[in-house]
Amino acid sequence: MTMTDFWWLTPEQANKYVYVELVHHQPLTDEDDAPHQSFNNPCFAGIQNISKWCNKYQNTNVYRSLKIWPNNSKGEALLGPFVVDIDNSKNLDNALTVTRNAVSWLIKCYNLKESDIRLFFTGHKGFNIEILPSALGLAGTPSGQDNKADSIRKAVIKALQQSKNVSGGYSVGYENGRVVYRDLNTGKYVAKRDTANRVSNSVSAEGTIIDPPHEYTRLHNSINEWIEHGVKKARRKIGLTLSELNSLPLKEIVDRSIV
Secondary structure, eight states: OHHHHTTTOOHHHHHHOOEEEEEEOOOEETTOSOGGGGOEEEEEEEGGGHHHHHHHTTTBSEEEEEEEESSTTOOSOEEOOEEEEEEOSSOHHHHHHHHHHHHHHHHHHHTOOGGGEEEEEOSSSEEEEEEOGGGGTOOSSHHHHHHHHHHHHHHHHHHHHHHTTOOOOEEEEEETTEEEEEETTTOOBOOGGGGTTOOOSBOSTTOOEEOOOOSEEEOTTOEEEEEETTEEEEEEOEEEOHHHHHHSOHHHHHHHHBO
């Protein structure tokens, strides 16, 4: 697990940045809007101890912070990798199609190599695209990296919206435990009432969205457990090659993730 979660680190960075924040939550229903509000038992730990910590929670609904630190006093942090989180709670096949389109656009726009990318089925509602920060020119302070990453993510959203003849709108996110809305073009806050008749971060007519960035990302190969219509369900977050993403039918991808 540890190696794949930190595949994006250079050897020098891997020697320096060795601490990460870990969080966990109980199974959620699809009606729970902000999973991070349910995180509990945060733990600031050395990367080498992640597997031991995950075992405590049966490797289920476990996450790490996107920031990692060089020491246990939380010095200057490093942010990575760049993540595009694609979800559709009702049409997973469309989420797969959107993921394929997003990867194709990113490769063409940023001249990416296959080694710059890691791809994952999250086990439940969608897919994660992870990209080597240096391949996108993401460097500097965490806030600087955040700003540029947000710009790239908005560019992906706009490109996908334009391909569906959709334009403008707002993004939905979570800050300090509350839902917030930001104009996609200016980044400024907008009131909920002002979002009427505007398009959000939906990138297809079938309801697939690109989630706003989160502080945490689900650990690779961990179990995604949720409650659907009162029944507990679980699948594993699994990696996919670029060829598998583009060629495998959804059923085979889902079958691979069954716990």
